[in-house]
Amino acid sequence: MKVRSTQPMRRHNLVTGxxxxxxxxxxxxxxxxxxxxxxxxxxxxxxxxxxxATTLTMWVDAERAPALEEITAxxxxxxGIEVKLAVKDFAAVRDDFIxxxxxxxxxxxxxxxxxxxxxxVQNGVVAPVELGDKAAEFQESAIxxxxxxxxxxxxxxxxxxxxxxxxxxxxxxxATTFDEVIANGEAxxxxxxxxxxxxxxxxxxxxxxYHLYPLQTSMGVPVFGQNEDGxxxxxxxxxxxxxxxxxAKKLVEWGDEGSxxxxxxxxxxxxxxxxxxxxxxxxxxxxxxxxxxxxxxxxVAVDKLPTVGEEDAQPFxxxxxxxxSSKSANALAANEFAVNYLSTEEAQDAMYAVGGRPPALxxxxxxxxxxxxxxxxxxxxxxxxxxxxxxxxQAVWADWGATELALIKGSSDPEAAWTTxxxxxxxxxxxx
Amino acid sequence: xxxxxxxxxxxTLPRKKPSSHSDSTFGLLVKxxxxxxxDAFAVYVMITLFxxxxxxxxxxxxxxxxxxxxxxxxxxxLPAKYLAxxxxxxxxxxxxxxxxxxxxxxxxxxxxxxxxxxxxxxxxQLSAQQRVPDSxxxxxxxxxxxxxxxxxxxxxxxxxxxxxxxxxxxxxxEAVTDSTGRAVELExxxxxxxxxxxxxxxxxxxxxxxxxxxPEDGSLKTSDGSSAYVYRPSLSxxxxxxxxxxxxxxxxxxDSGEGSFTSADGEQLSTGWKVNVGFDNFAKAFSDQNxxxxxxxxxxxxxxxxxxxxLSTFALGLFLANAFNLSDxxxxxxxxxxxxxxxxxxxxxxxxVWSGLLNPEFGFVNNTFFGGADIPWLxxxxxxxxxxxxxNLWLGFPYMFLVCTGALQSLPEEVNEAARMxxxxxxxxxxxxxxxxxxVSVAPLLIASFAFNxxxxxxxxxxxxxxxxxxxxxxxxxxxxxxxxxVYEIAFGTGVGRDYGLASALSIIIFIIVAVISAISFRxxxxxxxxx
Numbered sequence: 001m002k003v004r005s006t007q008p009m010r011r012h013n014l015v016t017g018x019x020x021x022x023x024x025x026x027x028x029x030x031x032x033x034x035x036x037x038x039x040x041x042x043x044x045x046x047x048x049x050x051x052x053a054t055t056l057t058m059w060v061d062a063e064r065a066p067a068l069e070e071i072t073a074x075x076x077x078x079x080g081i082e083v084k085l086a087v088k089d090f091a092a093v094r095d096d097f098i099x100x101x102x103x104x105x106x107x108x109x110x111x112x113x114x115x116x117x118x119x120x121v122q123n124g125v126v127a128p129v130e131l132g133d134k135a136a137e138f139q140e141s142a143i144x145x146x147x148x149x150x151x152x153x154x155x156x157x158x159x160x161x162x163x164x165x166x167x168x169x170x171x172x173x174x175a176t177t178f179d180e181v182i183a184n185g186e187a188x189x190x191x192x193x194x195x196x197x198x199x200x201x202x203x204x205x206x207x208x209x210y211h212l213y214p215l216q217t218s219m220g221v222p223v224f225g226q227n228e229d230g231x232x233x234x235x236x237x238x239x240x241x242x243x244x245x246x247x248a249k250k251l252v253e254w255g256d257e258g259s260x261x262x263x264x265x266x267x268x269x270x271x272x273x274x275x276x277x278x279x280x281x282x283x284x285x286x287x288x289x290x291x292x293x294x295x296x297x298x299x300v301a302v303d304k305l306p307t308v309g310e311e312d313a314q315p316f317x318x319x320x321x322x323x324x325s326s327k328s329a330n331a332l333a334a335n336e337f338a339v340n341y342l343s344t345e346e347a348q349d350a351m352y353a354v355g356g357r358p359p360a361l362x363x364x365x366x367x368x369x370x371x372x373x374x375x376x377x378x379x380x381x382x383x384x385x386x387x388x389x390x391x392x393x394q395a396v397w398a399d400w401g402a403t404e405l406a407l408i409k410g411s412s413d414p415e416a417a418w419t420t421x422x423x424x425x426x427x428x429x430x431x432x
Numbered sequence: 433x434x435x436x437x438x439x440x441x442x443x444t445l446p447r448k449k450p451s452s453h454s455d456s457t458f459g460l461l462v463k464x465x466x467x468x469x470x471d472a473f474a475v476y477v478m479i480t481l482f483x484x485x486x487x488x489x490x491x492x493x494x495x496x497x498x499x500x501x502x503x504x505x506x507x508x509x510l511p512a513k514y515l516a517x518x519x520x521x522x523x524x525x526x527x528x529x530x531x532x533x534x535x536x537x538x539x540x541x542x543x544x545x546x547x548x549x550x551x552x553x554x555x556x557q558l559s560a561q562q563r564v565p566d567s568x569x570x571x572x573x574x575x576x577x578x579x580x581x582x583x584x585x586x587x588x589x590x591x592x593x594x595x596x597x598x599x600x601x602x603x604x605x606e607a608v609t610d611s612t613g614r615a616v617e618l619e620x621x622x623x624x625x626x627x628x629x630x631x632x633x634x635x636x637x638x639x640x641x642x643x644x645x646x647p648e649d650g651s652l653k654t655s656d657g658s659s660a661y662v663y664r665p666s667l668s669x670x671x672x673x674x675x676x677x678x679x680x681x682x683x684x685x686x687d688s689g690e691g692s693f694t695s696a697d698g699e700q701l702s703t704g705w706k707v708n709v710g711f712d713n714f715a716k717a718f719s720d721q722n723x724x725x726x727x728x729x730x731x732x733x734x735x736x737x738x739x740x741x742x743l744s745t746f747a748l749g750l751f752l753a754n755a756f757n758l759s760d761x762x763x764x765x766x767x768x769x770x771x772x773x774x775x776x777x778x779x780x781x782x783x784x785v786w787s788g789l790l791n792p793e794f795g796f797v798n799n800t801f802f803g804g805a806d807i808p809w810l811x812x813x814x815x816x817x818x819x820x821x822x823x824n825l826w827l828g829f830p831y832m833f834l835v836c837t838g839a840l841q842s843l844p845e846e847v848n849e850a851a852r853m854x855x856x857x858x859x860x861x862x863x864x865x866x867x868x869x870x871x872v873s874v875a876p877l878l879i880a881s882f883a884f885n886x887x888x889x890x891x892x893x894x895x896x897x898x899x900x901x902x903x904x905x906x907x908x909x910x911x912x913x914x915x916x917x918x919v920y921e922i923a924f925g926t927g928v929g930r931d932y933g934l935a936s937a938l939s940i941i942i943f944i945i946v947a948v949i950s951a952i953s954f955r956x957x958x959x960x961x962x963x964x
């Protein structure tokens with residue numbers, strides 16, 4: 001439609017005018033976002049003599065933010081440096097950090113688990129931190145986890161690993177081998193006290209190598225070889241150890257076509273629900289499921305991980321920590337905060353109080369160990385190995401999980417499936 | 433349709449005229465205010481950009497601001513006043529995104545190739561700094577003399593020494609120490625306060641004090657302004673030849689031309705950078721065994737999934753629309769609301785919920801409808817495909833129901849009556865008259881629905897995640913994967929790191945497929961319009 005006269009259309013000019021405000025706002029977002037990232041463009045804090053006051057930005061998830069508020073406040077009081085806690089969806093932190101750091105818009109610090117590290121280093125987005133003598137004050141495995149290519153990249157604050165939860169009303173005594181666990185569980189089922197001899201959550205699409213790892217390591221089949229300093233060697237895939245096939249056979253034996261000890265239809269949610277309802281004496285899981293089990297009125301004991309073979313049952317340890325961006329405009333302030341404040345007992349205590357995960361700092365861990373559950377998890381974790389942070393690990397998880405799932409379903413020949421998996425993973429790592 | 437335009441619009445115009453004068457003064461004021469706000473905001477943005485030295489964006493922002501002022505301040509040019517906002521949105525959200533993914537398709541952008549070469553070099557240099565084993569921790573103060581920064585270091589024994597970049601550490605016993613025994617002042621130098629340290633962060637971090645005249649001993653650096661350690665880099669960078677040399681093994685790493693530093697025996701330094709790779713990503717899509725292997729099966733299933741989904745949802749939607757369009761049906765409104773409910777449910781959530789409902793042992797479906805039978809809905813290749821189609825039917829029919837209800841209600845009642853007068857049966861009326869008329873308006877939506885289902889990521893990803901997996905490929909691709917989920921798996925999923933370049937190339941290829949099919953289909957539907 002054509003309108004010649006402009007007079008009646010004045011009103012519409014308002015609409016277009018408003019729209020153009022929106023447009024400019026958007027274009028501004030495109031260009032102006034860079035200044036929101038907390039570089040040095042904020043006005044000076046009062047107690048700094050010259051301009052150029054400093055603000056640090058830290059990406060943190062909603063769960064951990066409250067724990068950090070106190071320590072950031074005391075840091076600001078001492079130094080005048082404000083730490084802005086930008087609360088972000090945990091799932092987005094890793095990818096956003098990798099894509100935003102190179103543009104200079106990323107944060108100065110982030111909180112995350114150590115297995116992000118390999119990808120971070122590969123992308124050049126984290127800076128090493130020097131803990132100096134403080135390193136000795138942390139649990140050894142925590143420092144080991146934060147070490148990549150010989151450098152320490154993060155200040156650890158918490159460890160987590162799985163253990164075997166036992167409903168003491170159903171099975172009063174702890175067992176040491178997995179066979180005993182199965183026997184106890186089946187006895188409880190036979191007595192009519194329980195419905196499932198043993199529970200572990202399974203992703204029905206991808207399997208769950210993480211939870212089954214202690215059973216595998218106790219048969220002498222770790223995932224990667226370790227160098228002298230404890231770091232992993234991507235060229236040495238130990239999944240192909242001869243015992244790997246034995247473990248594969250065990251999975252079939254325990255699986256859907258066998259004794260149904262490990263049930264591919266039981267997801268993490270279902271397992272938790274059944275355990276909390278008292279329908280099973282055992283639940284292989286992490287500390288995160290303990291509070292709910294206790295709230296459900298169960299008497300829970302934390303048992304050592306049962307062994308299948310001759311070796312120790314070693315769980316994966318996940319270490320949470322603080323990382324500094326390699327392009328932080330305030331690297332010095334960020335180091336000061338991470339190395340000298342977040343590593344203190346006070347900070348680690350606060351993070352424990354909110355998150356409930358065993359602290360990485362020895363002094364804080366000792367305090368937290370007054371809780372027998374934390375102490376038990378910590379003791380089991382002391383025997384564990386850090387989850388590999390190598391970028392190559394991404395190629396391992398999918399094939400590993402899918403093969404284990406197929407074995408548990410009983411749809412694969414154990415020997416063929418396991419060897420094919422090993423050669424596929426080797427091929428993927430080599431083809432990188 | 434054009435003949436039905438309401439005639440009262442032009443009639444109202446003259447009546448408004450008398451009030452238009454005051455309207456225009458008010459309008460002018462508002463216009464000036466709004467434009468002023470826009471300009472003020474633009475100036476703020478431009479100042480920020482100026483201080484960040486983003487010249488290109490600054491010029492662009494300035495040009496946009498000038499253009500907006502010119503468009504809205506000049507007399508006439510009404511179409512431009514209408515078009516300007518729309519064009520800005522178009523450029524921002526469509527053109528830019530398309531151009532950018534087109535550009536990315538020709539690069540190796542992805543994990544390990546994330547930024548520029550300069551960034552990669554500095555990242556490698558950063559991580560190559562290794563603390564000399566068993567070297568002591570020094571407590572330092574930052575001093576300044578003649579504009580040059582010095583480190584005043586106190587070692588664990590209490591001995592103090594001073595040095596600067598290029599001048600090795602020298603022991604001194606004239607330093608003034610504080611109560612903790614740390615040297616804080618030295619005559620002839622000025623000690624920097626914490627505020628000053630923060631102001632000069634970059635310079636202080638750059639201070640490397642040689643430990644001695646022998647470079648092998650490493651150098652003292654501080655990362656927090658209060659403690660320092662002796663570092664020795666494991667790699668050194670030669671600016672002139674742009675190569676890294678491993679100081680222990682002597683191996684040199686040169687720019688491979690593919691965005692990484694590579695040694696003669698093929699070893700790569702971990703951090704690389706983004707480079708243009710030409711058509712490599714497109715070639716990879718057709719030559720990489722992991723992609724090519726399952727591709728035929730995936731393409732066939734993608735078409736089956738999209739076509740069956742469109743037809744089944746359309747059939748069910750149309751049937752229900754017809755049923756609820758009967759004039760003598762009671763409670764139509766309630767039924768219609770119930771029918772639309774699945775549409776209101778977020779698709780990705782529905783996928784998750786359904787995957788729980790279809791759990792063979794604990795799922796509602798098996799337990800309630802099949803008497804506890806153990807039917808592997810999502811893990812048997814054929815049943816998984818059926819499940820995906822059924823769940824997508826559940827999710828998709830409300831849309832078709834809505835569309836068909838609308839189209840049916842817009843059909844003129846006369847044709848219906850005429851057919852009835854001629855003695856046609858209900859079925860004949862439907863197939864010969866209603867359906868063809870309906871298709872004229874619905875066909876383009878069916879094509880759109882096909883394009884949507886062709887890329888229906890949510891349902892597949894959340895319900896089966898592509899599984900059960902093919903056993904003849906090393907890629908994490910399965911029987912229910914459609915092209916888009918396969919691309920996601922290959923480019924971002926569980927391979928060795930994400931590959932945005934490959935993902936962009938693959939999505940461009942998918943776009944071409946969908947565009948060609950849609951273009952052909954639209955041409956075909958023109959034939960339908962001849963019925964009118």
